[in-house]
Amino acid sequence: MLELFVQGTAEIFQxxxxxxILLGVVAGIVAGLIPGFSVTMAIVLTLPLTFGMDPVGGIAAMIGVLVGGMSGGLITATLLGIPGTPSAVATTFDAYPMARKGQPGKALSIGIWASFLSSIVSFFILITIAPQIASFALMFGPWEMFSLIVAALTIIAxxxxxxxxxxxxxxxxxxLIATIGADPIVGVSRFSFDIQMLRAGIPFLVVLIGMFAISRLLNSIERTELEKDHKKKQEDKIKxxxxxxxxxxxxxxxxxxxxxxxxxxxxxxxIGAIPGAGGSIANIIAYDQAKKWSKESKKFGEGHxxxxxxxxxxxxxTVGGDxxxxxxxGIPGSxxxxxxxSALMIHGINPGPLLMTNEPSIAGSIFIAFLVASFFxxxxxxxxxxxxxxVTEIPTxxxxPVILMLCVIGTYVLNNRVTDLYLLLIVGVVGYFFAKYKFALAPVIIGVILGPIAEVNLRRAFMANPDWTLFFSRPISLTFLILAVLMILFTVWQTRRVNAQT
Amino acid sequence: MGEIVIGILIILLCLLLYFNSDGFPQINETHLDPGSYPRLVASILFILCLLLLIQKVRNMISGRDERIRGNFRDNLNYIWTEYRLVIITFAVLVLYIVFITILGFIISSILFIVATALIIGPKKKKDIVIAGTVSVMVTLGLYFFFETALNVRFPNGLLF
Incomplete structure (x- = not known):
């Protein structure tokens, strides 16, 4: 553990x-405070910029964006009463009334301190728990990894x-769309249908940019969205x-x-550690609990x-938890x-339980970068x-158009292929309609990134032993599968109950 | 309605991939060939979409989902006013991507930003100047940043 930190510190303190990291934090804050521009979008567009950097630099930039972005929403939430990101929804409940009462400075300062101190707390949670889980996961064979992915995807869903x-x-x-392209074990090209564009598969980054940036931007220029945005900006002149x-x-x-x-x-x-759940859920639950436990719960909502x-x-x-x-x-939670x-993979580093043992300098730098980014x-x-x-004065x-252009550049830079741009358009439209009809986009992304890993583990399992019952007879694997089934049963039961009430 | 269409499209995709997953070259006596996993995934997705379709169609028959209200023309009018900018912007984006290979990166990007800014925003003289300045600055800035710092070669286009 100590060695991890020493290596990480040596890498980061250059x-x-x-x-x-500083630039990343600033970019993250800016992205977080602009309503309609999400932290995910910012981090997706940061990725292409990091291709030319060494792995540590790339990761440091992204951690910076992540930490900054989570606190950026605070500014608009406090001053305008609009959450800059979904993670700041509950912040509007009390920070905005406090600002209205003539104490915007106090509200902002409290929010900044809370953001910072909680980052530090979650840092300690991260460094105590992550190594334990990793060393436990070293016992996992391909059966367990496959079942784990099944469980993770079910929970995310x-x-x-x-x-x-x-x-x-x-x-x-x-x-399914991750199976297009080269087979991960023998390298046979699958489902390309002799279309040039599909021969290399559907690159992960293209799916990300298309789903999270293009579709979101198209959504933001729908007439009702534009009018909403316009109205809010007129209500309060922030300057x-x-x-x-x-x-x-x-x-x-x-x-x-x-x-x-x-x-x-x-x-x-x-909540951050649960796959799929992140800042947007955590802030509401934390607020709710604080209200329940507080002696002055009646003052909540009036600027407490x-x-x-x-x-x-x-x-x-949630950053530390995530x-x-x-x-x-090696299972992304968001x-x-x-x-x-994917940034690690682009640099040739394989995420997974072995990351901390095989690449201590990378794991260490992620920890230290997180700490440094919190201070920045x-x-x-x-x-x-x-x-x-x-920044909020920049008109939509x-x-x-500027962000759309950034999306195009980001996609192009990945492989210097113009065909990827056509793919980007298709994915953007798919993402737009998915979002329109309330199919969540996060599971798609996580499916695309976990797909090849799931396939490799499934096939390795069968290579080692063709007996498929092993998925159910190995205890850890069985636990994950039961977890997945329980998740489905629980949500079905929950929706039944909600439907019965209404 | 939208869910049903999406469901049917995904089912078609599943069928397409399922029936094209045979005949990949086999290397040795492994128990799963390159087509097995896609077949498994496609089957699961097929079943899930079928469930969704059944659920939605049942809701529609029992009248819980709001059906398409009004006549066809009203609907079309509504779609046009609500999504006009989305459709136009997307069309411009398509043109931009097509024109990158013809006009080159710099010129098409500048044109794209100005055009989209004017389509979405107000169209006074001042706005044109602002959009123009921003587009030139952003495009050139990014171009030189990527070319020098990251060694990316952008398409130059056929004309220049």
């Missing part, structure tokens, strides 16, 4: 890596989107709001009630400090960590918030 059936369809659809940050006093305020902070952080980290702390601690600590399955098992894993987030938020606020009609 001047250019630190600059990269269950917690995202409208119904588990649609979630499963989305996830399995991801698995007229004056505020003074009070870093010292609010720090004391936040630290005086450690229980709320720690509880919210733990909730965030646990604890509400801000709970929401912001809840969303920022990294647990990603690093320990679209964002899926991008992180704190500093840049306090120093730069005035400039960040101005400039933002949309």
């Amino acid at each position: 001047f250019h890596i630190l600059i990269i 269950g917690v995202t989107g409208e119904s588990i059936l649609k979630g499963l369809i989305a996830g399995v659809f991801g698995l 007229d709001i004056k505020f003074i940050l009070k870093p010292k006093e609010t720090l004391i305020n936040v630290v005086k009630r450690p229980l709320n902070l720690i509880r919210s952080s733990v909730i965030g980290a646990v 400090e604890e509400g801000i702390v709970a929401s912001e601690a809840g969303n920022n600590s 990294l647990i399955p990603t690093l320990a098992l 679209a964002v960590t899926a991008v992180l894993l 987030m704190l500093i840049t938020q306090f120093l730069g918030i005035r400039f960040f606020v101005r 009609h400039i933002l949309v």
Whole structure:
């Protein structure tokens, strides 16, 4: 463990890596605070920029974007009452009323401190739990890995989107389109139908950019969306709001009630570690719990400090939680960590239980980068918030074409292939209609990235022993499969109950 | 309705891949050939989509889902006002990608940003100037960043 940190520190504390993390944090904050521009989009578009860097630089940049993005939503949530990202929804409940009462500076400072301190808490959760899970996972054979992927996809399907059936369809659809292209074991080209575009398969990044950026941007220029956006911008002229940050006093305020902070952080980290669930769920649950446990629960919703702390601690600590399955098992818990894993793969590093033993410098740098990014987030938020606020003034009609162009560049840069761009258009349309009819997009992405891994493990299992009952007779494998079945039964039962009530 | 269409399309995709998964070259006596896993996945997806279709059709018959209201023309009008910008922007995006190989990256990107900005936003003289400046700055900035820092060669196009 200690060795991991020493190596990580040596990798991260180089001047250019630190600059990269700082830029990542700033980009993340900016992305997080613009309504309609998600953190996922930012991280997806960061990936192409990291191709030319060494692996550590690339990962550091993405961790920076992730940590910054989770705290960026706070600014618009507080000042405008619009969550910049879904992860900041609960922040609007208390931070906006507090800002309205003439204390925007206090609300922002509390949020920033909560974000920072909860990142630190989740960092410690990450470094204590991830190595344990990884060493446990070393016992996994191909049977267990396959069953684990089945369980992970089922859970993702269950917690995202409208119904588990649609979630499963989305996830399995991801698995299916991942089979196009070269077979992962013998390298036979599959399902290319002699179309040039499909011969190399459907690159993961193209699916990501198409699904998360193109489809989201198309959605944002629907008439009702545009009108909503326009109305919100007129209601509050953000540049007229004056505020003074009070870093010292609010720090004391936040630290005086450690229980709320720690509880919210733990909730965030646990939810972050569950595949599919992330900041957008965590902030609501953390807020809800804080309200239940608080002595002053009646003041929640009117500008109560604890509400801000709970929401912001809840969303920022998901980052640490999210990294647990990603690093320990090679199973991404969200679209964002899926991008992180694909960045590792592009640099030739295989994620999985062996990552920490085989690539200690990479694992160590991820830990240290997370810690450093949290500090940078704190500093840049306090120093730069005035400039960040101005970003919301960029009009949609400039933002949309520029980001669309970034999508095109990002796709092209991956393989320098123009055919990938046509694929991008198709995936964008598919993603648009999927989102329109409430098929969650995260399962598709995770299906695409886990598909080849699932296939390799399935076929290895059969090569080792053609007896298929082993999936059910090996205890760990059986546990995962039972978990998957329970997940399906639970969500079906839950929807039945909700339907019966209405 | 949309769900049903998506379901049917995915089912067609499953069938297409399922019936094209034979005849991959086999290397040795492994128990799963390159087509087995896709067949498994396609079968599962087929069943899931079938379930969705059954569910949706049943809902539609029992009248729980709102059916298409009004006549055809009203619907079309609604779709056009709501999604006009989406359709036009997407068409411009397609043109942009086609024109990259003809006009080259720089010129087509500048044109794309200006065109899309004017389609979505207001069209006064001031807006044209702003959109133009932004597009030139962003395009050139990114172009040189990628060419020098990341050694990416962008398509130059046939004309230039």
